[in-house]
Amino acid sequence: MAKKKAVVNQDTCIGCNTCPLVDPDTFEMDNDTFKAKVKDTAPEVNDKTEMAVTSCPVGAISISEE
Ligand code: SF4
Numbered sequence: 001m002a003k004k005k006a007v008v009n010q011d012t013c014i015g016c017n018t019c020p021l022v023d024p025d026t027f028e029m030d031n032d033t034f035k036a037k038v039k040d041t042a043p044e045v046n047d048k049t050e051m052a053v054t055s056c057p058v059g060a061i062s063i064s065e066e
Helices: 018-022 047-055
Strands: 004-008 027-029 036-038 061-065
Touching (some): 004 036, 004 047, 018 047, 047 061
Antiparallel strands (some): 004 061, 027 036
16 A cells, blocks of 8 residues: 655745644654755654644645655
Protein backbone atom coordinates (compact mmCIF):
# COMPACT_ATOMS: atom_id res chain seq x y z
CA MET A 1 0.00 0.00 0.00
CA ALA A 2 1.27 3.45 -0.87
CA LYS A 3 2.43 5.55 2.02
CA LYS A 4 0.54 8.82 2.48
CA LYS A 5 2.49 11.95 3.14
CA ALA A 6 1.54 15.54 3.94
CA VAL A 7 2.88 18.28 1.67
CA VAL A 8 2.89 22.02 2.35
CA ASN A 9 2.65 24.25 -0.71
CA GLN A 10 5.31 26.86 0.04
CA ASP A 11 3.80 29.35 -2.39
CA THR A 12 0.37 29.21 -0.76
CA CYS A 13 1.28 28.98 2.95
CA ILE A 14 0.88 32.28 4.78
CA GLY A 15 2.70 31.10 7.90
CA CYS A 16 -0.32 31.33 10.19
CA ASN A 17 1.12 28.70 12.57
CA THR A 18 -2.11 26.70 12.74
CA CYS A 19 -0.90 23.35 11.44
CA PRO A 20 1.95 22.95 13.96
CA LEU A 21 -0.59 23.59 16.72
CA VAL A 22 -3.08 21.06 15.34
CA ASP A 23 -0.52 18.35 14.47
CA PRO A 24 2.83 19.15 16.11
CA ASP A 25 4.18 15.68 15.29
CA THR A 26 3.92 16.35 11.56
CA PHE A 27 4.34 20.09 11.04
CA GLU A 28 6.78 22.74 12.21
CA MET A 29 7.47 26.34 11.27
CA ASP A 30 10.58 27.05 9.24
CA ASN A 31 12.49 29.82 11.00
CA ASP A 32 14.04 31.01 7.74
CA THR A 33 10.99 31.15 5.48
CA PHE A 34 8.36 31.67 8.25
CA LYS A 35 6.26 29.03 6.53
CA ALA A 36 5.22 25.59 7.67
CA LYS A 37 7.06 22.45 6.62
CA VAL A 38 6.65 18.75 7.19
CA LYS A 39 9.04 17.34 9.78
CA ASP A 40 11.60 14.74 8.75
CA THR A 41 10.30 12.67 11.66
CA ALA A 42 6.62 13.02 10.68
CA PRO A 43 4.55 9.91 11.40
CA GLU A 44 2.08 8.41 8.92
CA VAL A 45 -0.84 10.65 8.03
CA ASN A 46 -3.37 10.39 10.86
CA ASP A 47 -6.52 12.10 12.15
CA LYS A 48 -4.56 15.11 13.40
CA THR A 49 -2.91 15.51 10.00
CA GLU A 50 -6.30 15.41 8.30
CA MET A 51 -7.54 18.01 10.77
CA ALA A 52 -4.58 20.26 9.92
CA VAL A 53 -5.47 19.95 6.22
CA THR A 54 -9.01 21.18 6.86
CA SER A 55 -7.83 23.82 9.37
CA CYS A 56 -5.43 25.53 6.98
CA PRO A 57 -7.10 28.83 6.01
CA VAL A 58 -5.56 28.88 2.54
CA GLY A 59 -5.70 25.18 1.66
CA ALA A 60 -1.91 24.91 1.44
CA ILE A 61 -1.68 21.36 2.81
CA SER A 62 -2.35 18.34 0.68
CA ILE A 63 -1.93 14.62 1.17
CA SER A 64 0.06 12.81 -1.46
CA GLU A 65 0.64 9.10 -1.94
CA GLU A 66 4.26 8.17 -2.53
S1 SF4 B 1 -2.10 26.10 8.46
FE1 SF4 B 1 -1.68 26.45 6.27
S2 SF4 B 1 -1.15 28.63 6.10
FE2 SF4 B 1 -1.05 28.08 8.26
S3 SF4 B 1 1.11 27.59 8.62
FE3 SF4 B 1 0.07 25.65 8.14
S4 SF4 B 1 0.26 25.40 5.91
FE4 SF4 B 1 0.76 27.52 6.38
